[in-house]
Amino acid sequence: MHDQPGSTRIRSERRTELFIGACVVLISMISLFVAVSANRTQERLLAASNWPYLQYNSSNVDGAGKSVISFNLVNNGVGPARIRWFDLRYHGRSMRNSRELLRECCLQHAARAVPTTTVSTVRRRVLAPDEGVAFLRVPLQEPTEATWQALNREAFNVQLRVCYCSVLDDCWMLDTDKPEPEPIARCPVMAADNGWEER
Secondary structure: OOOOHHHHHHHHHHHHHHHHHHHHHHHHHHHHHHHHHHHHHHHHHHHHHOOOOEEEEEEEEOOOOOEEEEEEEEEOOOOOEEEEEEEEEEOOEEEOOHHHHHHHHOHHHOOOOOOOOEEOOOOOOEEOOOOEEEEEEEEOOHHHHHHHHHHHHHHHHEEEEEEEEOOOOOEEEEEOOOOOOEEEOOOOOOOOOOOOOOO
Protein backbone atom coordinates (compact mmCIF):
# COMPACT_ATOMS: atom_id res chain seq x y z
CA MET A 1 0.00 0.00 0.00
CA HIS A 2 1.51 3.31 -1.03
CA ASP A 3 1.45 6.50 0.98
CA GLN A 4 -0.58 9.35 -0.35
CA PRO A 5 1.49 12.35 -1.51
CA GLY A 6 -0.25 14.52 1.09
CA SER A 7 0.69 12.32 4.07
CA THR A 8 4.31 12.17 2.87
CA ARG A 9 4.40 15.93 2.73
CA ILE A 10 2.92 16.19 6.25
CA ARG A 11 5.52 13.79 7.68
CA SER A 12 8.29 15.75 5.95
CA GLU A 13 6.96 19.00 7.40
CA ARG A 14 6.79 17.43 10.88
CA ARG A 15 10.40 16.24 10.63
CA THR A 16 11.43 19.72 9.54
CA GLU A 17 9.53 21.28 12.44
CA LEU A 18 11.12 18.81 14.91
CA PHE A 19 14.57 19.60 13.51
CA ILE A 20 13.97 23.33 13.77
CA GLY A 21 12.61 22.90 17.33
CA ALA A 22 15.67 20.86 18.32
CA CYS A 23 17.95 23.53 16.86
CA VAL A 24 16.09 26.23 18.80
CA VAL A 25 16.44 24.26 22.05
CA LEU A 26 20.14 23.64 21.37
CA ILE A 27 20.77 27.33 20.62
CA SER A 28 18.89 28.30 23.79
CA MET A 29 21.00 25.91 25.87
CA ILE A 30 24.21 27.25 24.33
CA SER A 31 23.07 30.83 24.97
CA LEU A 32 22.24 29.98 28.58
CA PHE A 33 25.66 28.34 29.07
CA VAL A 34 27.41 31.38 27.57
CA ALA A 35 25.38 33.75 29.76
CA VAL A 36 26.13 31.77 32.94
CA SER A 37 29.83 31.57 32.04
CA ALA A 38 29.94 35.30 31.31
CA ASN A 39 28.20 36.05 34.61
CA ARG A 40 30.69 33.90 36.53
CA THR A 41 33.55 35.62 34.74
CA GLN A 42 32.11 39.02 35.68
CA GLU A 43 31.74 37.91 39.30
CA ARG A 44 35.36 36.73 39.38
CA LEU A 45 36.55 39.98 37.80
CA LEU A 46 34.56 42.00 40.33
CA ALA A 47 35.92 39.93 43.22
CA ALA A 48 39.47 40.29 41.87
CA SER A 49 39.09 44.07 41.60
CA ASN A 50 38.09 44.19 45.29
CA TRP A 51 40.60 41.63 46.60
CA PRO A 52 42.31 42.63 49.88
CA TYR A 53 45.54 40.91 50.93
CA LEU A 54 46.81 41.45 54.46
CA GLN A 55 50.43 40.83 55.41
CA TYR A 56 52.24 41.14 58.72
CA ASN A 57 55.78 42.34 59.26
CA SER A 58 57.94 43.65 62.08
CA SER A 59 60.97 45.90 62.15
CA ASN A 60 63.34 47.44 64.71
CA VAL A 61 64.25 50.65 62.88
CA ASP A 62 61.83 53.34 61.70
CA GLY A 63 62.01 55.45 58.55
CA ALA A 64 64.18 58.04 60.29
CA GLY A 65 66.74 55.42 61.37
CA LYS A 66 65.68 55.43 65.03
CA SER A 67 65.55 52.20 67.04
CA VAL A 68 61.83 51.46 67.26
CA ILE A 69 60.32 47.99 67.33
CA SER A 70 57.22 48.08 65.17
CA PHE A 71 54.61 45.39 64.49
CA ASN A 72 52.75 46.21 61.30
CA LEU A 73 49.72 45.03 59.34
CA VAL A 74 49.62 46.06 55.67
CA ASN A 75 47.00 45.66 52.94
CA ASN A 76 48.91 44.77 49.78
CA GLY A 77 45.75 43.93 47.83
CA VAL A 78 43.70 46.00 45.39
CA GLY A 79 40.56 46.35 47.52
CA PRO A 80 39.72 47.54 51.06
CA ALA A 81 40.21 45.07 53.91
CA ARG A 82 37.50 45.13 56.59
CA ILE A 83 39.13 43.68 59.69
CA ARG A 84 36.58 41.73 61.73
CA TRP A 85 38.88 40.65 64.55
CA PHE A 86 42.54 40.56 65.45
CA ASP A 87 44.35 38.09 67.71
CA LEU A 88 48.02 38.52 68.68
CA ARG A 89 49.65 35.44 70.18
CA TYR A 90 52.94 34.77 71.89
CA HIS A 91 53.97 31.11 71.81
CA GLY A 92 50.38 30.24 70.92
CA ARG A 93 48.73 32.14 73.78
CA SER A 94 46.47 35.12 73.08
CA MET A 95 47.74 38.45 74.41
CA ARG A 96 45.12 41.00 75.43
CA ASN A 97 47.32 44.10 75.24
CA SER A 98 50.89 45.38 75.05
CA ARG A 99 51.47 45.13 78.80
CA GLU A 100 50.51 41.45 78.81
CA LEU A 101 52.77 40.79 75.82
CA LEU A 102 55.73 42.54 77.44
CA ARG A 103 55.13 40.77 80.74
CA GLU A 104 55.05 37.35 79.05
CA CYS A 105 57.87 37.82 76.57
CA CYS A 106 60.33 40.17 78.10
CA LEU A 107 60.11 41.36 81.68
CA GLN A 108 61.40 38.07 83.10
CA HIS A 109 64.54 38.59 81.00
CA ALA A 110 65.07 42.20 81.99
CA ALA A 111 64.38 44.89 84.53
CA ARG A 112 60.76 45.24 85.60
CA ALA A 113 60.45 48.67 84.01
CA VAL A 114 57.81 48.71 81.25
CA PRO A 115 58.76 50.73 78.17
CA THR A 116 56.49 53.34 76.65
CA THR A 117 54.38 51.83 73.87
CA THR A 118 52.16 53.25 71.15
CA VAL A 119 49.18 51.09 70.21
CA SER A 120 46.88 51.67 67.22
CA THR A 121 43.36 50.39 66.65
CA VAL A 122 43.08 47.33 64.39
CA ARG A 123 39.79 45.61 65.16
CA ARG A 124 36.82 46.76 63.07
CA ARG A 125 39.13 48.92 61.02
CA VAL A 126 39.14 49.27 57.23
CA LEU A 127 42.54 49.31 55.55
CA ALA A 128 42.58 50.79 52.05
CA PRO A 129 44.87 49.29 49.38
CA ASP A 130 48.52 49.99 50.20
CA GLU A 131 47.54 51.25 53.66
CA GLY A 132 49.22 49.89 56.77
CA VAL A 133 48.92 50.26 60.50
CA ALA A 134 51.66 49.92 63.12
CA PHE A 135 49.53 48.31 65.81
CA LEU A 136 52.41 48.29 68.32
CA ARG A 137 55.48 50.55 68.49
CA VAL A 138 58.12 50.39 71.21
CA PRO A 139 60.94 52.95 71.02
CA LEU A 140 64.36 52.25 72.50
CA GLN A 141 64.76 54.17 75.76
CA GLU A 142 67.69 53.93 78.14
CA PRO A 143 65.72 53.04 81.33
CA THR A 144 64.02 50.11 79.58
CA GLU A 145 66.72 49.10 77.10
CA ALA A 146 66.97 45.55 78.49
CA THR A 147 63.23 45.04 77.97
CA TRP A 148 63.47 46.48 74.45
CA GLN A 149 66.33 44.11 73.60
CA ALA A 150 64.33 41.16 74.95
CA LEU A 151 61.33 42.13 72.78
CA ASN A 152 63.63 42.51 69.80
CA ARG A 153 64.78 38.91 70.29
CA GLU A 154 61.30 37.55 70.98
CA ALA A 155 59.52 39.36 68.10
CA PHE A 156 59.91 36.26 65.93
CA ASN A 157 57.76 34.31 68.40
CA VAL A 158 54.80 36.65 67.91
CA GLN A 159 52.02 35.24 65.72
CA LEU A 160 48.89 36.88 64.34
CA ARG A 161 45.46 35.58 63.46
CA VAL A 162 43.35 38.15 61.64
CA CYS A 163 39.96 37.58 60.06
CA TYR A 164 39.08 40.12 57.38
CA CYS A 165 36.61 40.55 54.52
CA SER A 166 36.28 42.45 51.26
CA VAL A 167 33.47 44.90 50.50
CA LEU A 168 31.73 41.97 48.77
CA ASP A 169 31.83 39.95 52.04
CA ASP A 170 34.40 37.47 50.75
CA CYS A 171 36.47 36.61 53.84
CA TRP A 172 39.95 35.32 54.64
CA MET A 173 41.89 34.18 57.67
CA LEU A 174 45.46 35.44 57.99
CA ASP A 175 47.50 33.09 60.17
CA THR A 176 51.18 33.96 60.25
CA ASP A 177 52.01 30.29 60.86
CA LYS A 178 50.72 29.60 57.32
CA PRO A 179 52.15 30.85 54.03
CA GLU A 180 48.98 32.54 52.67
CA PRO A 181 45.67 33.87 53.97
CA GLU A 182 43.00 31.20 53.54
CA PRO A 183 39.54 31.98 52.11
CA ILE A 184 36.69 31.14 54.49
CA ALA A 185 32.90 31.39 54.25
CA ARG A 186 32.63 33.86 57.14
CA CYS A 187 34.63 35.00 60.14
CA PRO A 188 34.13 32.72 63.15
CA VAL A 189 32.98 34.26 66.40
CA MET A 190 35.90 35.06 68.67
CA ALA A 191 35.70 34.14 72.34
CA ALA A 192 35.03 37.11 74.59
CA ASP A 193 38.30 36.64 76.51
CA ASN A 194 40.45 36.59 73.35
CA GLY A 195 41.62 39.33 71.06
CA TRP A 196 44.02 42.23 71.24
CA GLU A 197 42.67 45.27 73.05
CA GLU A 198 44.03 48.60 71.83
CA ARG A 199 44.92 50.21 75.10
